[in-house]
Amino acid sequence: MVKHRGYRKKTRHKHRKNVRKRGFGSVEKYLLDYEVNDKVDVITDSSVHNRGMPHSRFHGRTGTVTGQRGRCYIVEVKLGNATKTLIIGKEHLRISSSTINKITEN
Numbered sequence: 001m002v003k004h005r006g007y008r009k010k011t012r013h014k015h016r017k018n019v020r021k022r023g024f025g026s027v028e029k030y031l032l033d034y035e036v037n038d039k040v041d042v043i044t045d046s047s048v049h050n051r052g053m054p055h056s057r058f059h060g061r062t063g064t065v066t067g068q069r070g071r072c073y074i075v076e077v078k079l080g081n082a083t084k085t086l087i088i089g090k091e092h093l094r095i096s097s098s099t100i101n102k103i104t105e106n
Contacts, residue, residue: 008049011056015046023047029091034073038065039096042077042088052089062096 008015024047034040042058052072063077063086073093075086 008056011046014056014059015044017046025091029094032090032095034065034090034093034095036065036067039063039099040065040073040075040093041096042075042086042092043094045091048089048091052087053092054086054088058084058086062098 025045029045040063042054042061042063044053044056044059057079058077061077061079063075065073066076066085067074069087072087072089075088075093077084077086
């Protein structure tokens with residue numbers, strides 16, 4: 001049998017959703033706009049895979065928004081010593097928890 005090497009291989013647990021969060025998420029994700037130099041977390045949404053879904057190795061990483069290309073955002077993520085440039089849809093991004101903590105402290 002041929003070994004399958006698809007884009008979403010070995011992601012059964014990584015892309016799994018909680019029972020109460022299955023299906024499409026809220027509309028609120030689509031209404032958020034990110035500015036340049038915003039810190040964002042890359043959290044892939046497995047229910048939306050038509051555009052801008054990053055590779056599973058970037059799931060859970062924090063990056064910086066450097067620009068916008070169409071409906072997606074350009075995000076720079078550090079991976080080891082390298083800096084990777086990703087084009088990610090806004091469904092797969094959320095504001096970084098470290099940024100939220102700074103806002104609540106002030």
